[in-house]
Amino acid sequence: TREPRHILEMYGCTPGHASFANNCLLARRLIEHGVRFINVYHKGWDHHGTDPTQGLITSNLEQICRETDQPCGALIKDLKERGLLEDTLVVWGGEFGRTPMGQSPAPNNPDVFLGRDHHPNAFSIWMAGGGVKGGQMIGATDELGFHVIEDRVHVHDLQATVLHLLGLDHTKLTFKYQGRQFRLTDVSGEVVKKALA
Template sequence: HFPGKVKSIIWLFMTGGPSQVDTWDYKPELQQRDGQALAGADTKTGFFDTSGKCLKSPFAWKQHGQSGTWVSDLFPHLSRHVDKMAFIHSMHLRQNNHAPASLELMCGTNRPGLPSLGSWLTYGLGSENQNLPSFVVLHDTRPRGDDQIWSAGFLPKTYQALTLAAGRREAIDNLARDARQNDGQQRAQLALLRELNQEHASARPTQGDLAARIDSYELAYRMQMAAPEALDITRESEATHKMYGMDNPECATFSRQCLIGRRLVERGVRFVQIFAGKGVGGDGSVGDVPWDCHSDLETNHRSCGMHTDQPAAALLADLEARGLLESTLVVWGGEFGRTSDSQGAKGRDHNPNGFTIWLAGAGVKGGVHYGATDDFGYRAVTNKVHVNDLHATLLHLAGLNHQKLTYRFNGRDFRLTDVGGQVVDAILA
C-alpha cells in the first residue's frame, strides 16, 4: 500500500436509481426523437416491460462552470459545484433490481454474506478516532438490501457499520449508561465482563466474533461521551443550519444527515454512507426507493431533487470551507440508472447498463467527464466502468492496493474487487 489522499469517504446513496438522462447525462438526440422508436432497445432490460419508444427529459438543461457541464434544473445548488466533480458516465453492473444491484454496488457482487466497501476500507485503514465507529450508515427508511449492503461479511465484526435511523427517538439505541450506575461502577462491570469474555474466548481461538464482541463493549463505553457530541447539530450556527436547508421541510431530513456526515468525518470516521429515504417521492413512490420512477418521472425526480440538492451542495461547500475536502471524498450515485424509453405513464424502468456517478474532493480532478453512454443514454459504450473498477479507484485514493487488500476465508483469499478491477486513472488528480 502507499500514502493516500483520502482519509474519509461520504457516499450520498440515491436510493431507487436516478435517471442519468434526467440528471447529469444530457442527450440532445433523445430530446429530438421523443415518442419515436428507440433503435436497439431491449424492452426486457429493466424489471418490467418498456415501450421501446424514446422519452425525452421533461427538465430544462444548462451548461455550468468553467467545465461547461450540462446539468438539468433538478440541481440548482449542486450545479454550482460541477468544477469540483469528476463524472463517470459509463457505470454499469449486472443486476437490474434494487436489492441485488445495491448489493453489487456496495459489495462488488450480488452474493449475500460478503463484506461491503465501507468494511473493506476500515479493515484496510483502521480508525482515526478510537471513541467512534469507523463506519457509520445514516438512513431514514431502511433501503432494499437492508444490512447486507453495509455488512462486514466474514471480516471481523469490528468493521461492521453502526446504523443511525433519522426517525429514532434517540440517535443511538441503548447507548446511555443506566441511571442507577455511576462511571466507576460501569467501568468495574465492564472490566469483569471483559475478563469473563476473554476467558471464554481463550478456549475458542477460532471464534473471531468473540473478540469483536469484547471490543464492542469497550467502544460503546467510549462512545457514551464522544457520540452524543458528534451527533449534536444544535452546536452548529444558525447560518450553517440554513445553508444545509434545515429550515426547509422539503429537505430537512437529508440536511440533518449530511450535516451529521460532515461532523463525523471531521472527527475521524472513515466511511459515512447516507441513504436518501422516505418523504422524497412526491408521486407516492415507495419510501425506501425514492428515485424509482416507473411512472410520473417528472413529479418523482422533481421531489427527489428538492430533497437532496441543497443539502448535498451545502456538504461540499462546508467541507471545502473547513479544509476537509482536501482529505474527504464525496460520492453521489444510486444502484443503477433508468431506461431511455418510456414505461407506464411517462416513467422509466431500471437500467444497469449505463448510468452516472460523480466523485468530488480529495484526489480527483474537478470538471472532468469520463466514459460515455450512447446517443440516447441507454448503454455505456466508451471507457466502460464496472463497479469493481470504481471500488479499485476508491481504494487507490485511500492508499490501498485493491489487489493486495485481501482476507483469507474458507481456504482462499478474498478481495473487494474479486478477480477484476482497474483504477480509473483519468479522473485522478
C-alpha cells in the first residue's frame, strides 16, 4: 500500500489481510477516485448461536465492536480532513435491530444456546457527511429499547431522506410492477427534515 503508516494505524489496518478496517480504507480510496456508490460490509453481526462460544452477545459482540468502531471513526475523520465528507454520504446500519432481551433455548432442543432475535421495531443507524446535520439523535425508545416512543422514523422515511441527500426526489422515483407504478418509499415516506444540515 502507498498509505503512510499513521493512516494505516488510524484505521487499524493490516496490509494483506482481509479486514473491515482495510475495506474502510479502500472505500476512502475509491471515493478519492470518483466512485459514486460503495458498500462496506462486516460479516459478523448475527447473534444467534448454537453453542456458548458461537454467535452469542457475550462471546463476540465486544470483538465485533472493536473491529468496526476504530475503522468507522477513521473513515469519517479521514474524509473530513481531505475535504471529501461534505460531498460523501455515509450511512451505517443493518436491516433490523436485535431484541433487548435474550432468546430462550429452543423448546425442542434445550441444549441450543440462542442470542437475541431479529427486531424490526426499534433499532439504530447513523449517518454522516453529505448534507446530514451531525451531533444529534433523532428518536427514542421505551426504557427496554423495545418500542419507539418518540420521533419514529419508518424505513420509508429513511429511504426518502437518503434519496433526498443524494439529490433525488423520492416521489418521482418509481418502478413498474404488475402493471402498476410503485415508489421505493411507498405512499407514506417523508424526508426527515431534522436530519438535514
